[in-house]
Amino acid sequence: MATILHIETATKNCSVSIAEKGELLAIQELNDGNYSHAEKLHPFIQQVIQEAKLSFNDIDAVAVSKGPGSYTGLRIGVSAAKGLCFAFDKPLISIETLQSLAHKINIKEGVIVPMLDARRMEVYAAVYNANYEQIREIKAEIIDKNSFQEFLSKEKVYFLGDGAEKCKGIITHENAVFIDGEFPSAKEMGQLSFNKYKKNDIEDVAYFEPFYLKNFVVTPEKKR
Structure with a gap:
């Protein structure tokens, strides 16, 4: 059937969708200028599954935006995707963030x-x-x-x-x-993930890491 859950958290847009054979069934997203992923991601996942009248067992794969992008945003999205794949024994598909953005x-x-x-x-x-x-x-x-x-x-x-x-x-x-006004969204991930699913182009869930492009640098706290 190729029903795929998509997670996009590479930027300030927290976006989740479900597509069947590349066709969008449901989407939830929020881009309010803040990084709201930690609070919104899991509720959005529940909401799109309910909206599509599905259960987690009906999902054939989980696709995640792999980066580049926000270090914290990518970690949250990839961790959630890997957790779902482990819990429900689903394959993991990664989508380059800039590639899906280009499809806007x-x-x-x-x-x-x-x-x-x-x-x-x-x-x-x-x-x-x-x-x-x-x-x-x-x-x-x-x-x-x-x-x-x-x-x-x-x-x-x-x-x-x-x-x-x-x-x-x-x-x-x-x-x-x-x-103006365009940002990566789970909406554009549907066809890209379906193409990969048909070719069995999947990731090793245990070892997959986001594509950061640059090393994460922690800024030392200034002494008072």
Whole structure:
């Protein structure tokens, strides 16, 4: 049947959905500007299962957004997904966060650059063509006026995600198009997870870890 539960917690959006063969059945999400994952994730999981009139035993797999993104958000999402897989003996599917973010928009030509805020002037970004094929690897990069010039000089470049907002005043090329208000969501994970499920492209639940891209750095508390 391929009924898959999806968990997206890589950014401030706490998002959970259920899809059957890639078709959305139910979704719950909240993006209120805070990291509410610890409080909202498990209630959202219960709510989408009830809304879809299913039980945990009806779920064929659990898909989780693997990153990059918020260290804490990713830990919460992956821990919940792994816990469900262990408890109900379900396979785990991982979805690249930037890949699902790219699917927020449809273009006929040009390229898509999904971006996540990585603090200061740094972003996590990748580049996809109009067919959602990745044509440049994921990088943590500091944005300046020359960023993405190799693409901007040839065609329209569509920037989206919470990392794109701070690039508006820096990337000013005429081919730059900024899409506001988009963020990773469990809604776009359905078809991606179904494609992986059909190929049995699953993770080792015991050893799977989020894709942080950068090491987590703890800022020492200032002495008083």
